[in-house]
Amino acid sequence: GESVGLHLPTLSVQEGDNSIINCAYSNSASDYFIWYKQESGKGPQFIIDIRSNMDKRQGQRVTVLLNKTVKHLSLQIAATQPGDSAVYFCAENRGSGTYKYIFGTGTRLKVLA
Amino acid sequence: NAGVMQNPRHLVRRRGQEARLRCSPMKGHSHVYWYRQLPEEGLKFMVYLQKENIIDESGMPKERFSAEFPKEGPSILRIQQVVRGDSAAYFCASSPPGGGREETQYFGPGTRLLVL
Numbered sequence: 001g002e003s004v005g006l007h008l009p010t011l012s013v014q015e016g017d018n019s020i021i022n023c024a025y026s027n028s029a030s031d032y033f034i035w036y037k038q039e040s041g042k043g044p045q046f047i048i049d050i051r052s053n054m055d056k057r058q059g060q061r062v063t064v065l066l067n068k069t070v071k072h073l074s075l076q077i078a079a080t081q082p083g084d085s086a087v088y089f090c091a092e093n094r095g096s097g098t099y100k101y102i103f104g105t106g107t108r109l110k111v112l113a
Numbered sequence: 114n115a116g117v118m119q120n121p122r123h124l125v126r127r128r129g130q131e132a133r134l135r136c137s138p139m140k141g142h143s144h145v146y147w148y149r150q151l152p153e154e155g156l157k158f159m160v161y162l163q164k165e166n167i168i169d170e171s172g173m174p175k176e177r178f179s180a181e182f183p184k185e186g187p188s189i190l191r192i193q194q195v196v197r198g199d200s201a202a203y204f205c206a207s208s209p210p211g212g213g214r215e216e217t218q219y220f221g222p223g224t225r226l227l228v229l
Contacts, residue, residue: 034217043117043204043220044156089155099208100146100169101218103155 012110019077021107023090028071032093034101035064035075039086047075047088077109085111115140117207117221118187125227132192132199134224138207145188146206146218147180156204162188195228202226 013019025033031052036044050057050064050073057064063076073090087108091101118137126132138145144163148156161169162182173180177195182188192199202225206218 036220041222043119043222046217046219049217091156099144099161100158100172101148101156102158103148105155106153 009105010108010110012112013080014112015080015082017080019075019080019084019109021075021077021088021109023073023075023104025071025073025090025092025102025104027092027094027102028068030092030094030102033064033066033073034091034093035062035073036089036091036103037084037086038089038106044089080109080111082111082113085109117142117205117219119203119205119221119224121224122222123225123227125229126195127229128196129194132195132226132228134190134192134203134205134226135187136190136205136207136221137187138205139209139219141209142207142219143210144208144216145182146208147188147190148204148206148220150202150204150223159190192226195226197228200226200228 034049035047037047038044048059048062048064050066055066061078065074077084087106089103089106091103117139120135124132146161147159149159150156158172160173160180164182165184177193179191202223204220204223206220208216208218
């Protein structure tokens, strides 16, 4: 069945520390992955994406790691700031001509001052 | 440089009424997607449209729900005879006409539907 899940529903991190948000996906045919950030009352905001031919991709303060062997995706946020507090979703595109994203249930990141 | 626009932002309906949700994609985007989000859950795909065409409606309930993206004007998600279980946030996303599956989808602020 369809399943993109997260290991931790809530993650509390001290300001300035690094955050790691994990995501497991179930379909080995998925070949494109995206991380979104959703603040309360707002729509998902694109953070970073990665294609299945890559293991790692870096953006500004964020890094996404992809382990296809164990079907695992992670988002690392360096020097976490209060503005990073939000719910983070991973999403996958399953290939085979489909355009829809399959979203996980989300992880709430709380940044402690 | 307007992003994806959705209106209304909040919509209250009584059971049995109709709900119409509108989405204007980003400028230059011709692909529109609708997703539904229940509280504390991820987004669930509903339908993917291009101008005047429904490409994938595999996530749409078989009854009461319909979507369109006319040649002119916004995309419309229509829910007839709403029930309390339709209460959710409905998000629209758009992507450019590159044709690739990996075109990033950009989301609007959503419409929060409450059915009394």
